[in-house]
Amino acid sequence: MTAHIEIKDVVKRFGAATVIDHLSLSIDPNEFMVFLGPSGCGKSTLLRMIAGLESVDEGTISINGQRIDNLPPGQRDIAMVFQSYALYPHMTVADNMAFGLRNIGVAADVISARVAEAGRMLEIGHLLERKPGQLSGGQRQRVAIGRAIVKEPKAFLFDEPLSNLDAALRVRTRVELAQLRHRVKSTMIFVTHDQIEAMTLADRIVVMNNRKIEQIGTPMEIYSRPATRFVATFVGSPTMNFVPVRVAGGETGGATVTLGDGTQVKTAIPAMKLDPGNFTLGIRAEAVRVVADGQGVTTGTVDVLERLGERTLVYTKLKDGSVIVAEDIGYSRVAVNDTVSLSIDGSRVHLFDTSDRAWHCEEGING
Amino acid sequence: MSNVRSTSIMGREFGDRVVLALVIIFALIMLAPVLWVIGLSLKANAELMADTNSVFRTPYTVMNYFNILANSSVFRWILNSLIVSTGLTIGTLVLCSLAGYGFARLNFPGRDILFVVVLLGLAVPEQAVLIARHQIFGILKLHNTYQGLILPGLSAPFGVFLMTQYFRAIPKELDEAALLDNASRFKIFWKVLLPLTVPAQATLGIFTFLWSWNDYFWPLISGTKNTMFTLTVGMASTQTNFAQSEGLGFLMAQAIFAGAPILVLYLFFQKYIVTAVSGAAVR
Numbered sequence: 073m074t075a076h077i078e079i080k081d082v083v084k085r086f087g088a089a090t091v092i093d094h095l096s097l098s099i100d101p102n103e104f105m106v107f108l109g110p111s112g113c114g115k116s117t118l119l120r121m122i123a124g125l126e127s128v129d130e131g132t133i134s135i136n137g138q139r140i141d142n143l144p145p146g147q148r149d150i151a152m153v154f155q156s157y158a159l160y161p162h163m164t165v166a167d168n169m170a171f172g173l174r175n176i177g178v179a180a181d182v183i184s185a186r187v188a189e190a191g192r193m194l195e196i197g198h199l200l201e202r203k204p205g206q207l208s209g210g211q212r213q214r215v216a217i218g219r220a221i222v223k224e225p226k227a228f229l230f231d232e233p234l235s236n237l238d239a240a241l242r243v244r245t246r247v248e249l250a251q252l253r254h255r256v257k258s259t260m261i262f263v264t265h266d267q268i269e270a271m272t273l274a275d276r277i278v279v280m281n282n283r284k285i286e287q288i289g290t291p292m293e294i295y296s297r298p299a300t301r302f303v304a305t306f307v308g309s310p311t312m313n314f315v316p317v318r319v320a321g322g323e324t325g326g327a328t329v330t331l332g333d334g335t336q337v338k339t340a341i342p343a344m345k346l347d348p349g350n351f352t353l354g355i356r357a358e359a360v361r362v363v364a365d366g367q368g369v370t371t372g373t374v375d376v377l378e379r380l381g382e383r384t385l386v387y388t389k390l391k392d393g394s395v396i397v398a399e400d401i402g403y404s405r406v407a408v409n410d411t412v413s414l415s416i417d418g419s420r421v422h423l424f425d426t427s428d429r430a431w432h433c434e435e436g437i438n439g
Numbered sequence: 440m441s442n443v444r445s446t447s448i449m450g451r452e453f454g455d456r457v458v459l460a461l462v463i464i465f466a467l468i469m470l471a472p473v474l475w476v477i478g479l480s481l482k483a484n485a486e487l488m489a490d491t492n493s494v495f496r497t498p499y500t501v502m503n504y505f506n507i508l509a510n511s512s513v514f515r516w517i518l519n520s521l522i523v524s525t526g527l528t529i530g531t532l533v534l535c536s537l538a539g540y541g542f543a544r545l546n547f548p549g550r551d552i553l554f555v556v557v558l559l560g561l562a563v564p565e566q567a568v569l570i571a572r573h574q575i576f577g578i579l580k581l582h583n584t585y586q587g588l589i590l591p592g593l594s595a596p597f598g599v600f601l602m603t604q605y606f607r608a609i610p611k612e613l614d615e616a617a618l619l620d621n622a623s624r625f626k627i628f629w630k631v632l633l634p635l636t637v638p639a640q641a642t643l644g645i646f647t648f649l650w651s652w653n654d655y656f657w658p659l660i661s662g663t664k665n666t667m668f669t670l671t672v673g674m675a676s677t678q679t680n681f682a683q684s685e686g687l688g689f690l691m692a693q694a695i696f697a698g699a700p701i702l703v704l705y706l707f708f709q710k711y712i713v714t715a716v717s718g719a720a721v722r
Contacts, residue, residue, distance in 0.1 A: 123615075123619060124618070124619075125615050125618070125619075144618070145615075145618045145619045146618060146619060146620065146621030146622070147621070150619070151619065152615075152616070152619050154612045154615070154616060155612075156610060156612050158610065158612035158613055158615065158616035159616075160613065160616075160617075160631055161635060162634040162635060171617070171620050171622070171630075172619070172620030172621060172622075175620055175621040175622050175626070176621050219616075219620075223620075
């Protein structure tokens with residue numbers, strides 16, 4: 073059982089404030105869709121509108137062609153995992169999972185079987201008689217997921233379910249969620265502000281900002297072809313470098329951009345698509361490498377070093393004062409205050425015009 | 440270093456001993472009147488008439504307690520107090536829980552104003568409405584009935600406030616999870632939220648019961664027949680002579696008898712009473 077969710081032109085207002093502004097979105101059956109965005113962008117509100125916990129002021133939400141935005145939450149055939157887990161503290165784990173099934177009159181033996189199966193799948197079978205207060209954060213998380221699974225819903229909604237876990241447990245639970253989605257064939261919507269969760273779990277990501285969708289795409293599309301400067305900033309760690317540049321125009325093939333320090337970089341972005349003028353060059357750290365002296369396109373002074381083990385991030389100040397984060401090998405010999413030579417991979421850069429529209433290599437305009 | 444540590448431990452032990460000694464002294468001071476009452480109840484009335492200091496001398500007797508069983512209406516009064524206190528406690532818990540849930544979770548026009556109006560009830564002294572209430576109850580023929588003794592106490596603004604605050608402190612995600620679990624509003628109240636308010640219910644229940652058990656003012660006015668006396672009114676009615684000079688032992692035995700249920704209540708619910716008194720219940 074799975075769901076094709078269609079959101080059409082929905083609007084949500086809280087008093088005078090509009091928190092979702094004419095948003096449309098289609099989520100395919102069995103798809104793992106992640107709503108990604110900063111706090112207050114409206115992603116949780118959108119999820120709660122799908123769940124029925126917030127009303128829809130305008131527009132419609134449908135599942136498999138049937139309009140559901142006018143149905144109460146319990147009749148939408150969806151399950152939700154809350155950020156705080158929202159387990160019933162006075163009930164045992166088994167009762168927590170069985171509560172929803174009892175409310176719709178499922179036979180006791182069916183309930184027992186489903187609870188046992190969920191317990192086995194999530195490895196919480198030995199905890200069924202305990203109460204939530206006796207469980208660790210990770211175990212509570214599993215119970216919350218188990219409570220959703222036993223309902224065998226058409227769609228699962230996850231509202232930042234990993235944000236209350238510590239770093240190590242978060243990574244482990246993330247992997248388990250990825251495994252779970254292959255075992256439980258169902259449409260899943262996952263809300264997070266953590267780009268790593270989004271990148272690792274999603275079939276497609278909806279990047280939201282300021283009440284609107286900035287971009288919808290696969291994780292690699294979002295990463296490598298950000299539609300706007302916001303997406304480029306929000307996705308990826310470290311954040312994409314942004315350097316003011318000038319495009320002269322009059323070229324054929326890839327455009328050549330001039331950095332503030334006079335350095336010229338030949339890009340693979342089609343020049344004929346660009347009007348001459350000022351742009352912002354976007355380069356991810358992995359496209360800027362520390363190279364042997366004289367072999368780069370520009371030089372800079374090392375400001376800060378971040379050694380991450382397998383690679384080193386080199387914060388470099390260019391002659392015009394702008395800072396670029398470059399990448400070097402894990403055992404980098406570079407030291408702070410060294411002057412280093414930097415190469416820029418022109419096939420992996422992006423240009424943003426003054427209206428924040430993005431221009432990429434090969435296919436030209438995106439967004 | 441070890442010297443410093445041992446000195447510190449010694450210092451702490453000395454401090455602990457001083458605190459313990461003070462606690463014992465204060466406990467004895469608090470206990471003295473109770474011990475005095477117990478002592479008096481175990482003495483013959485005639486002996487106490489001659490000298491109350493006879494409490495420190497033998498002989499002791501349990502005749503006063505036998506006299507309660509044989510001659511007094513105290514059992515009837517205890518029964519009345521039990522019925523009134525239990526009825527009032529149950530009624531208060533039911534009404535305050537429903538009101539608290541309503542104020543905390545339901546959106547209806549005028550909710551906040553109504554809540555303030557309920558809280559204003561805390562500022563109205565019982566004496567201010569006494570005559571009007573007496574007349575109304577007289578017209579409704581509710582005097583000398585259990586309803587007459589119970590009904591006035593059911594308007595409990597403090598209870599409504601306490602339960603409202605407690606319901607508000609319960610995360611709304613629980614309601615939402617239950618909504619997604621297809622639970623009706625009543626089921627959410629009954630199966631999900633109400634069980635979580637047990638500490639507040641216990642606090643409110645104990646305070647209501649104790650207040651009702653010790654209440655004297657309204658039962659004195661409404662329950663005028665001997666058979667409808669509550670314990671407090673009944674005991675006061677036995678004081679027939681100046682300063683109880685002729686039946687002090689009997690009176691004290693009655694006091695012990697009357698206080699026993701409350702003592703049992705304290706022993707069983709002391710955890711909740713301490714929580715309630717420390718103000719930590721609504722968290």
